[in-house]
Amino acid sequence: MQTRLALNDGQSLPQLGFGLWQVPQDQTARVVREGLAAGYRLIDGAAIYGNEAGLGEGLRSTDVARDEIFVTTKVWNDHHGHDAARRAADESLKRIGVDYLDCLLIHWPCPDHDRYVETWRALIELRAEGRVRSIGVSNFMAPHLERLVGETGVAPVLNQIELHPRLAQADLRALHRRMGIVTQSWTPLGQGRSFDAPAVQAAAARTGKTPAQVILRWHLQLGCAVIPRSTRAAGLAENLDLFGFALTDDDMAAIARLDAAERTGPDPLLFS
Template identity: 85%
Template sequence: MHQHLPLNDGHSIPQPGFGLWQVPQDHTARVVREGLAAGYRLIDGAAIYGNESGLGEGLRTTDIPRDEIFVTTKVWNDHHGYDAARRAAHESLQRIGCGYLDCLLIHWPCPDHDRYVETWKALIALRDEGLVRSIGVSNFMAPHLERIIGETGVTPVLNQIELHPRLTQADLRALHAKLGILTQSWTPLGQGKTFTAPAVQTAAARTGKSPAQVILRWHVQLGCSVIPRSTRAEGLAENLSLWDFALTEAEMAAIAALDAGERTGPDPLLFS
């Protein structure tokens, strides 16, 4: 149905997944079960989302074996530092109720705290102890990536960044490719702001797909892992139906040309 992408540590990750941001705790177990039933095998969570226990309930009440599901969560900004990050990981594991995580990310670099290197060292230790299989980062910019790699010798498996047609992140994606870091796209649909753009509409008309499917296919063809969110079973299924069509080079370029450097979320250099 869909492919896995290799990570630089020898593991692999499903290319499409679904995110649990803004999914209410009391709906999370259902959304997880429906996502897995639709065919997803990558679930993207985070401590700050407040629904890790619902994620765990969904895992325990599905027929899909745990070893076929890739579970990601993230260390929030108030748990930077070596000891605090280790504590955060153990608390997430307890809330989710599983023996290990497939991937743990630093959610934001919080450069004004200047503790992301210590936090990264904690993730390395957790990986070496077997509590986490793969470790990565989210919202890191070039200087943050270069610093953690330079100071530890360990390269993140992925960097999850805001990426959509209004923010194509070409320079950061090129750096990721050079360093062997997978790009993972959050808010991949950019809140639907380019759904009516001629570049998207034209590709949708040619392929018979929705604007959302066209944009998600654009991410897939860029080689990104992509994690759209939907709380509806129909939306979950639609977001996964990306493998029976392809965009042309001209369509890919026309969508990339919509770039305006426009963020929907915080600036990683300032956010803490």
């Protein structure tokens, strides 16, 4: 059964959702419709993915009520700054065709631009206006989070970060816990780089599950929210089938030892 995680603003979100990164625009509506039919209730999008219109089409083609679906999108790097971030939110709302967003994130901190605090203030305003219910960030590191809270007094509800067995982010996850921020994992399967690891293979053999299911279960047992991606109905169903088994403490410890601080994506301290 799906678990919901409490957010620091009084809202909550489904722990397991699905992402729309690299889903072609002409397939997005179908993927959203099939994901909702399979039982997902969290959809993670972004302006830069180029498929927000398809996300909206998928929402309108389902019988699932809008208030049961948690919709996230993100402000891209070229819309940092107060006025630009507000325009980005307006554009996303229009493309998706919804009256409000469940969560709006700053996609990257872009520290070289040094405008993420100003951008964050715009998101705080949007939340106060009811156009966004929750606000968070993505790819923020400890200094960025501490500065946001220090200058605005408002902590993000979540930080969506690259997280998988080869990049376990233990220190950042610990900071999130101290600050009341949910950790949400992107690229949770690490492009399959850990599928053949003995720790993952042993857990898969013991549970009768696939390596992907073992790794997604690892995220859930860490307490993270997680957003795997699939464009196939069978893949969506497999990624959702995580609640009838559990990893042992030994499994969790063995998978933790796979950490190699190995990124598949950009370095948040440098990317802009």
